[in-house]
Amino acid sequence: MYTASDLRKGLRLKIDGEPYVITEFNFVKPGKGQALYRTKLKNMINGNQYERSFRSVDTFEPADLREKTMQYLYKEGDKYCFMDNENYEQVYLTEDQVGDAVNFMTDNIEVEILLFEDRPIGISLPNFVELVVTEAEPWAKGDTAAGSTKPVKVQTGYTIQVPTFVTEGEKIRIDTRTGEYLTRVKG
Amino acid sequence: MNKLHQDDHFLLARKSQVLQTRAKLIQSIRFFFINNGFLEVETPLRIPSPAPEENIDALTAGNWFLQTSPELCMKRLVAAGYPRIFQISKCFRAGERGDRHLPEYTMLEWYVAGFNYQQLMDQCEALILSVAGDLGIAEVMRQNRKINLTAPWERISVAEAFSKYAPLTSEDALVRDFFDETLVDHVEPNLGMNKPAFIYDYPARLASLAKLKVENPAVGERFELYIGGMEIANGFSELTDAGEQRQRFEEALKTRAAKNWARYEMPEKFLRSLDSLPPCAGIALGIDRLVMLMTGAATIDDVVAFTPENL
Numbered sequence: 001m002y003t004a005s006d007l008r009k010g011l012r013l014k015i016d017g018e019p020y021v022i023t024e025f026n027f028v029k030p031g032k033g034q035a036l037y038r039t040k041l042k043n044m045i046n047g048n049q050y051e052r053s054f055r056s057v058d059t060f061e062p063a064d065l066r067e068k069t070m071q072y073l074y075k076e077g078d079k080y081c082f083m084d085n086e087n088y089e090q091v092y093l094t095e096d097q098v099g100d101a102v103n104f105m106t107d108n109i110e111v112e113i114l115l116f117e118d119r120p121i122g123i124s125l126p127n128f129v130e131l132v133v134t135e136a137e138p139w140a141k142g143d144t145a146a147g148s149t150k151p152v153k154v155q156t157g158y159t160i161q162v163p164t165f166v167t168e169g170e171k172i173r174i175d176t177r178t179g180e181y182l183t184r185v186k187g
Numbered sequence: 188m189n190k191l192h193q194d195d196h197f198l199l200a201r202k203s204q205v206l207q208t209r210a211k212l213i214q215s216i217r218f219f220f221i222n223n224g225f226l227e228v229e230t231p232l233r234i235p236s237p238a239p240e241e242n243i244d245a246l247t248a249g250n251w252f253l254q255t256s257p258e259l260c261m262k263r264l265v266a267a268g269y270p271r272i273f274q275i276s277k278c279f280r281a282g283e284r285g286d287r288h289l290p291e292y293t294m295l296e297w298y299v300a301g302f303n304y305q306q307l308m309d310q311c312e313a314l315i316l317s318v319a320g321d322l323g324i325a326e327v328m329r330q331n332r333k334i335n336l337t338a339p340w341e342r343i344s345v346a347e348a349f350s351k352y353a354p355l356t357s358e359d360a361l362v363r364d365f366f367d368e369t370l371v372d373h374v375e376p377n378l379g380m381n382k383p384a385f386i387y388d389y390p391a392r393l394a395s396l397a398k399l400k401v402e403n404p405a406v407g408e409r410f411e412l413y414i415g416g417m418e419i420a421n422g423f424s425e426l427t428d429a430g431e432q433r434q435r436f437e438e439a440l441k442t443r444a445a446k447n448w449a450r451y452e453m454p455e456k457f458l459r460s461l462d463s464l465p466p467c468a469g470i471a472l473g474i475d476r477l478v479m480l481m482t483g484a485a486t487i488d489d490v491v492a493f494t495p496e497n498l
Contacts, residue, residue: 005282027285030375031411031421032395033367034242035282053368056282082290 002060004037012044012063019044019063023048044114045121057149065154067112067124072105080105082113091120102130103158109148112157127178130185131155136168188400206397207258209478213275215321216295216474219314224421225297231261232277236452238396239439244281244448246290252449253279256471257296258396259457262425265467266460270300275474286486287417287476290495299468303456304397304424306409307468308385311412311420312340319481327480329415332380341384343351345406348386352377360391378413385410397423412472414480422470429461 001013001127002013009025024040038053070082070091079092080102090112097101105111109129114122135153149161154172162181166172171185216226227232227437237245237255245252257274264272278294299307319325326335349357353373360366378384387410391399394407426432436453444450480489488494 027283027288028289028371029242029283029285030370031368031418032240032242032393033370036367036371038371053372 001061004056004058004060007037007039007054008059013041013128014061014063015041019121023049023171042141044116050063064117068115069110070113071106072109072111074107076093082111085110093120093123098180099123099124101125101176103156104131104174106131106156108149128173128182129176130171130173131158133162133166133168133170133172136162136166139165139167162182195360195497198494202315202489202492204414205478205482205484206492208482209490211322211476212318212478212481213474215318216275216314218321219317220273220297225273225483226269228261228264228269228272228274229276230254230257230264230274232279234260236454236459238454239436239443239451240395240440241439244443245451246279246281247449252451256294257455258469260472261296261298262464262467262469263460265298265300265455265469266462266464270465270467271297271298275495283497286488287472287479288477289487289491292487293474295472298425298467300465302424302468303466304387304410304422304468307424307470308342308387308410309470311385311422311470312338312383315477318427322481324481327415328483331416332415334379334381334415336383341379343384343386344388345366345386345390348374348378349437357390361392366390366393375413375418375457376416379415379417383412383414385412387411394426394435395423396426396435398426398428403478407448417476418473419476419480421471422468425464425467425468425469425495427461427464427466428456432461432488433458 007022007025010021011022013020020041020043022039023042026038027035028038035056038051039054040051041050041128042049046090068084070084073081073083073090080091080098081090082161083090104125112124113120131154133152134155148164150158150164150168151164153159160174160179160181162172166184167180172186173182174180175182199244216436231256233248233251234254236253236258237252242253243255245255256278257276261272261274273295275295276291277291279291282288283290299310315339316336326333345357349360353360353369355369357366360369378386388400388406389409391405391407394409397407397409400406400408410422411418412420440451474488475490478484479487482490484490
């Protein structure tokens, strides 16, 4: 159980049966008045945000959240199917729950699935993935301007800006947190 | 220089400008009071029992407490025949830490015999204008708003401010036990955004150590100064009726007991002195926050050399 003085940015709470993360926090107190703990909360299932003030007597349940390594299998309709490597159980996430991660998910990639009370609610990818460039304009030999880029498509269908020297069929390393190109990968 | 010392050096050196303004500001405050015939006093920081307050909790020091305000000792001085006194001292409040709160902070407090709260508002305005003048500041920035300090400042009653800015009246907010939330969410952000604003006449239940208004005892002669939505000072026409003060303290002690807060003794010596306290008004002003305004600092951390976290 948390008390109001435990509240801080990033803390995850269970409120009305759902998991919330505190995205903004401040302590306020009108001179002779009572201490108020102002928060901005984000629902970790539907992403809705709202503001709420708490008093020092308020108590909170921690949200039962954990991550489990699973393997991405396939997409079926608007659901994404993952398999728990330990017990081979399959779980499903919606498009909304997968979000931008879809840009970097290749078949069989290992990801962390976020579970709230054993229910899958989200995903986190490795920080770096390696993907094959499937469509790219050929390199015009004359174009040597430092820092110039061009858009290419990778195997997941994601379009990314890369240096002009990257060619079709090459493998590149991408930072999944920013969605940006890092280097070419030999192999 | 080792690395840790290098970081410390960097953090403190970056505050140099603000700390110089802070020092000038405090000198300017002293200058104002000395020029106006005030006596500077010092009262003990460590006291046997703070004023019983429902929402302010003291830190302990041995089997005594650190003061949450110098109010009781200063009023005893006024009662003993010191008609114009001021003090700049540290105050301590348990559990208060935020962008505008430090558990140890610097307070200016002053008392004037023969004044009421309206006269004290005038003097508070004159003090801050004098300080701003010494610092060469005509307007301050807060939350990207320019606040013009030119007199006269706005004065608005609590009831007016609630009906102007909040979805419910101050009375309804009190009845529904939602006064502080409404004040913080709806009223405060609108106070003192163009010019500094005094908000006055608090509901009697929130009068604290203030005298009730003779022509309307539903409110107490208490005011607060807000500049840019930030509370800067709190003042009263002082309550001089020992019986009524004892009753309010008893209420506060009950509320504190219900919250399991530390037990305070009834401040008997203070209550005895009220019989000889002349009509007077007193005010406490947060110096750290005034420095925040004068330097444009976003948080209180920026205006002190050390916060508890970097000790």
